[in-house]
Amino acid sequence: MARQSKNGGAVQQDEPGELQRSWGGLSAEKLVEFYRLMYLSRRTDDREIVLKRQQKIFFQISCAGHEALLVAAGMAMRPGYDWFFPYYRDRAICLALGNTVAEQLLQSVGAAADPASGGRQMPSHWTSKRLNIVSPSSATATQCLHAIGCAEAGRYFRNRPSSAARVPGDYREFKDVKFEADEVVYVSIGEGSTSQGEFWESLNTASNAKLPVVYVVEDNEYAISTPVEANTPGGNISRLIANFPNFHFAEVDGTDPIASYTAMVEAVAYARSGQGPALVHGHVVRPYSHSMSEDEKDYRAASEIEAAALRDPIAKMHVWLLREGILTADEIKALELAVDEEVQAAADAAVAAAFPKVEDILKHQYSEDLSCTDARFDVAPHPADDSNERTMADLINTCLKDEMRRDERIVIFGEDVADATRVEALKDPKVKGKGGVFKLTSGLQTEFGSDRVWNSPLAEANIVGRAIGMAARGLKPVVEIQFFDYIWPAVHQMRNELSVMRWRSNGAFSSPLVMRVPIGGYLTGGSLYHSQSGESIFTHTPGIRVVMPSNALDALGLLRTAIRCDDPVLFLEHKRLYRETFGRAQYPGPDYTIPFGKAKIVKPGKDLTVVTYGAVVPRALQAAVKLEREKGISVELIDLRSLSPYDWEAIAESVRKTSKVIVAHEDMKSWGYGAEIAARIGEELFHDLDAPVRRVAAMDTFVAYQPILEDAILPQPEDLYRAMAELAAY
Incomplete structure (x- = not known):
């Protein structure tokens, strides 16, 4: 491969080894692909901006300025082999891993065919089962702990290959667990999010356990409108975390593709070797506002915005490719035209895609394969x-x-x-x-x-x-x-x-x-x-x-x-x-199970119903037995056992029989669990009632230390007895 000499004169021929070293180990073909992915990411952002202005999508947040660091990360790792916990600015790494523009824009419009969420998440919530990109939320830093758990699971499976076998007696088709012997886990975070506790908690565990986690901190100097010096003591997160043991640390110009790639390759190699976690702190820029929901000109000086624009990685690499003789101006123009056409075609298809069906809203809220109510x-x-x-x-x-x-x-x-x-x-x-x-x-x-x-x-x-x-x-x-x-x-x-x-x-x-x-x-x-x-x-x-x-x-x-x-x-x-005499039982065998949402009739009755759970059950039973003995009032006592889901059918059947009901619980009365049960009884069983629905619960305050106060605050058997007697007499 020939390239221009630095003086712009004669073309010199490099030896392959020298070429690899001078370009960070990247071939000319890889560098072209590097630029294509960067440009693809930027043009996808730009197309989303147009769609937002046309009111064809409903939110936009960009990866602009982060592309070099993120494409480098994608090229240094293995899609479908390693695991990824990205955050919302990570469009470029997802494209580098094999996520397509078409897939990303389907999420932008909220299409039914959106493979990330089926129209449920905002744009930029990257998800791909195929590529091991695990679904993220809009919360910041929470994914750091998920990455830790993922790495721990990978290590566990590697050390226990028998765990990949079908579990004897399991009810579902337990497929082989997906893991690789030297997999690493990628997690990224904005510099502002390093203030979150979950980030620091994850560093503790990654360090202690020497986990193969590669952190990427994308530092564009702003957390929305809060600058880095107001967010991070000393203005540099690398200095704060430098003493964590077992870590490989690197700080790099994240707008420089080769420097970013070199740093990422070293970090991934360190983690893959089993030595411990790595963290790459990349200094990037944010040439666009935080999102289209705000305008950075409201809090950034024009001179600062102009200075950041001079470090734009797209423009920098464009010039570098020309200077190095890797591409000509016409070749770059052709590459960019092809990308523009790809993005436009994807946008046209996304805008024409079908929307999700309203009747599918509750799908996947719980397991459809092995529900606890089965x-x-x-x-x-x-x-x-x-x-x-x-x-x-x-x-x-x-x-x-x-x-x-x-x-x-x-x-x-x-x-x-x-x-x-x-x-x-x-x-x-x-x-x-x-x-x-x-x-x-x-x-x-x-x-x-x-x-x-x-x-x-x-x-x-x-x-x-x-x-x-x-x-x-x-x-x-x-x-x-x-x-x-x-x-x-x-x-x-x-x-x-x-x-x-x-x-x-x-x-x-x-x-x-x-x-x-x-x-x-x-x-x-x-x-x-x-x-x-x-x-x-x-x-x-x-x-x-x-x-x-x-x-x-x-x-x-x-x-x-x-x-x-x-x-x-x-x-x-x-x-x-835990150790009460009430409720002791024989061991029922190794396969005894109870489906959720199935209440238990602790005591049958005909005059009134008490619906309760937890420690109120023995207290309500004590009151009910006393009431029947002293006044001949028969109470049906229902132990819900399962609070979500709960057994509405058992409640309704009992209320239709007794026509009077108390809902009792230990928690505070106002806005408590019983309010929902009482409201539903009033709404759906009103014509079956002979008295208002009554609640017995704790006072609307906290539990005190002194036993006299505690007894007054929490519902006691005598409180339940009195409520039952009063309701029965209504």
Whole structure:
């Protein structure tokens, strides 16, 4: 290959080795493709801008100025082999991996044929099952933890090839897990998003575990209108993270294609070799506004915008290709014309594409293949010869052991769930092991090993975010949030990621994990931060199943269903019930399951109905038995067990029979879970009622430490007794 000498004179011939070195290992053909992909990305952005102005699409956010860094990343990695967790400016890497303009513009118009989401996500939410590009959300930095979990899953599968086999007794067609021996996981983030806690939590885990994750920080100096110096102390994220061990770090001019490619090749090679994670901090530009929803001229000086334009990677590479003699002006013009035609054809096809059908809105909100409500989970108990009754805590522990023996995909982690972490403690026979603050995971690590049961950092978002990435790869994480009171840092991951992974990707990806969470009060001294309820917040979130058993047998049956079904499940375990005498049961066998959405009639009755769940069940039962003994009033007591979905048919049948109903729960009365049940009864069963629907619940305040106050705040048996008697007399 001939190229011009730097003085513009005679043409000199380079040796192949010298050529490779001078162009960062890229051949002339690769450099042409590099420019084509950069230009393709820019022209796709430009076409979207036109479509937005024509009101044919509804949002636009560009990759402009980031193209060199991102094409370099795409060329340094392997599509369909490595895994990718991009963010919204990553159009160019997705094109480099094999995503097409046609696919991207179908998302822009919200077409039914949009392979990323079927018209459910905004443009620039890149998704491809074929290319291992995992569905992202609009939230910033959350994907960093998913990438960690994905890398952990890949390592797990590599170390346990037997886990790729069909799971004995599983209800679904368990296909071989997709993993490669030296795969790496890409995750990108804007510099502004490095302020988010999930980014730092992910660095901790990547560093500690030496995970093969390649971070790309795309630093265009602005987080919408907030400049880098106001976002990052010292104005440079590389300086802040430089002391993380086991990392390879690189800081590069992200508008320089060869420098970017060299940095990415080195970073990927480091991670692929197993030495640990890598991070490339690329300094790029943002020649367009943050999105078409704002105008950067409102907060950036004209001189600054002009200076950034001089670093535009498209213009820089155009000039460089001419200077190096790789392409002539006519050849560049022909290449660009071909790209323009490709983009125009894709846009024309996208605009003409059919829209999604309204009747498909709820499709993929939950699993259609292995739903937790499936009749296959209606399995009768088969008690063993051992007639000893066990507590809820005992049977939950037994269920976890059963399922881990049955299915190698199951991993368990959370705060303090392991027996011990340090090797000397594990080997010491005098060390009993922790196994959770309530001992429900006791002995699991000892039996199944530290690669299947381990302690997480004290960071709830870290637990749930990593589990999402693992579940998307085919593992079945069963994680524990130590107390419901501390679930709130994880709510962002639950609401914006876990609940919508299947729906937003139109079924391409899902995260069927289980979150075990001790919940509730009645503890005598639990106080504000160990007595909270709040289940209605999560039943208000589509895409997550929520259950709350009141006894040992239901806890085991529902937990086994939660693990074996294909939906994310929030499994709420009432702390007061763990070792209560009420609700103890014999071990029902290793296959006992209960379908979700199927209530239990704890006590039949004819005069009034009480609908409840959790720790209120034994209190309501106590009140109902006393009422029948003292006043001859027959109460039908329904334990919902499953809160989302719930058994409306059982409620309706009972209300039609008794014509009077109380909805009772431990959480605060106002805007609580019972309000929805009461409203639906009033709406659909009004003509069957002989009295107003009544609610019994906690006071609208927090649980206090002093037992006298706690008893007054939470619903007690005497409160339920009084409400039942008053309603019966109505």
